[in-house]
Amino acid sequence: MERMERTETADTEDRDAAEQHARAAPVTNRAMTTFSPADEEKQRGVRRMKLTATALLLFVALVYVLAKWASHQGAGAWAGYVAAAAEAGMVGALADWFAVTALFRHPLGLPIPHTAIIPTKKDQLGTALGDFVGENFLSEDVVRRRLRAVGIGSRLGAWLAVPEHADRVTAEVSAALRGALTVLRDSDVQAVVGEAITRRANTQEIAPGMGKMLERIVADGGHKRAVDVVVARAHDWLVLHSDTVMDAVHGGAPGWTPKFVDRKVGERVYKELLRFVTEMRDMPGHPARGALDRFLTDFATDLQSDTDTRARVERLKGDILARSEVQDLIASAWTAVRGMIVSAAEDERSELRLRLRASLLSLGARMSLDPKLQGKVDGWLESAAVYVVTTYRKEITSLITDTVASWDAEHTTKKIEANIGRDLQFIRINGTVVGSLAGLLIYTISRALGA
Structure with a gap:
């Protein structure tokens, strides 16, 4: 009985060892075993x-x-x-x-x-082959010399200058753009964009910039049109809501004053207010306009130099960015932008695709005729290829050695x-x-x- 148990235990251990060996054994390449x-x-x-x-x-x-x-x-x-x-x-x-x-x-x-x-010697041959390829085919001099002999810049330019080829590239880029925007989740993009905007706004003080902009606007008289609009709207509102103004005056009067006195006072206040607004609207040199100019000029200066004013603006900025309405605005803006881009990418006659096609044709024509641009393109491609082969040479050659080792x-x-x-x-x-x-x-x- 003990002998049978020992035999079963040995068989189990042998099976376990065989399974472990099978799991540890490298997977052979089907292309070489078939x-x-x-x-x-x-x-x-x-x-x-x-x-x-x-x-x-x-x-x-x-x-x-x-x-x-x-x-x-x-x-x-x-x-x-x-x-x-x-x-x-x-x-x-x-x-x-x-x-x-x-x-x-x-x-x-x-x-x-x-x-x-x-x-x-299969594995040693694979290693030697990988080293040979790395030293003789993936060296910087070989890559640069080969790419320079090909003249990719001029060939690419001549190829892109053909309208059919430009149409093909436009279609491929549009499809890739649609695919990328479809794969991206709106919530992830909105979170990234919102976080980026918030971080950028929090790290950069906006008061000095606002002050400089306001200073230039006041100096150029750009605010006067806004004042004209506000004053005109105020005049129109007063004309249409005279009862509202007088009722507000009546409501603020003491209870012991006679009602006819309150009415007379309300009418007087309304007429003076309407006269003041009318004069501001019709008189570009009105003293109130000059006072507003001086106020905006002083405020622009305070935004740039006054510590307390700048601190208040920063606190206001933080409060505004923290509001959910602002984040919702960012989210809705991304949704609108994504929908607009996807629609433009799908429409063959959209301005986006037409401009992209025209840009490709223009680029192709320039590249096919301009030696300097051809040299720049060739230089960029050479540098990119050299970076890839020098940075990932070991990974590329290991593909050879590991593949041979798996056979x-x-x-x-x-x-x-x-x-x-x-x-x-x-x-x-x-x-x-x-x-x-x-x-x-x-x-x-x-x-x-x-x-």
């Missing part, structure tokens, strides 16, 4: 070339045997030449077979050092062999031919020298 129909066809081509190279090896071996047999049978000197060429061809074929096979697997299954290079060694070997193995088999064939020629040359020279 053979496509094209890969299958390439692999069949590799097999045919292997048979051809092997058949050539067997042929020179047979020639060597027959030449040796003929030499022993006294066939003549030619048999020695043929045997020497065939012997060297076999050596060359076997040496190249070993070299080609050692790339992908152990020859004859023997664990000979420095063989099966691709499956055993399964066996499937990676098969796929690489399927893609380049056919050309490598030509090395075996060439080795057989070159070896035969070299052996024939060496044997000929040896015979000529009497060796």
Whole structure:
């Protein structure tokens, strides 16, 4: 019973260890572990070339045997030449077979050092490839030289100058703008905008700026039109609401005064008030207008230099910004702006899209003709590309090394062999031919020298 429990415990531990190993194992790249129909066809081509190279090896071996047999049978000197060429061809074929096979697997299954290079050195090859790409393709000089040779500024300008291309860019920008505004939540944008406006307003004192603006307005006489409007409206209101004014005077009179006296006083006050407002309206040089000018001038000065006045304005500003009505105004303003932009982006004949299209066409025409602007655009693109490759070079090269490391060694070997193995088999064939020629040359020279 105890033995069965120990066995079950061991099995459970083995399963747990296997699951942990499976979770920890890197995920292999499906592109390298799956053979496509094209890969299958390439692999069949590799097999045919292997048979051809092997058949050539067997042929020179047979020639060597027959030449040796003929030499022993006294066939003549030619048999020695043929045997020497065939012997060297076999050596060359076997040496190249070993070299080609050692790339992908152990020859004859023997664990000979420095063989099966691709499956055993896959990760080191990936690292070396990543370093090579980083040093030779992602360097600042290479990027700048390549982009400068392309001449993106002039090409982009010529492309944008075509109306169809400008229409396409306008449509794409409009779609991107609509998408961005659709994805953004109104509450988030309103919170950000409201917080930004409030923070900017709280950090910047507005009284001095208001004072300078008011000072310029008074100096230019810009406030006089506002005074004209206010006085005219006051006159019209008094004409229409005479009873209201007199009732207000009656209501403020003591209770012991006779009513006819209160009425006379109310009428007198109303007439004087109407006369005063009428004179202010009709007389640009009225003393009250001059007094108002002096008051606004003094107030502008106080806003810039008086500590108490500036402090009161700041407190008033804080009270206004804290009111919910102001935040609601910001929210409604963003909603209105967003709706306006989305509608303009959707309408092909909107002023926004028409101006954007015209700007793109104008920019394209200038870029295609102005060498200075082309140089600026090329410089901006070069600087941006150099920044990306120098800042994220390690991340880019790690994509290569990590991808290679995630490949399964066996499937990676098969796929690489399927893609380049056919050309490598030509090395075996060439080795057989070159070896035969070299052996024939060496044997000929040896015979000529009497060796």
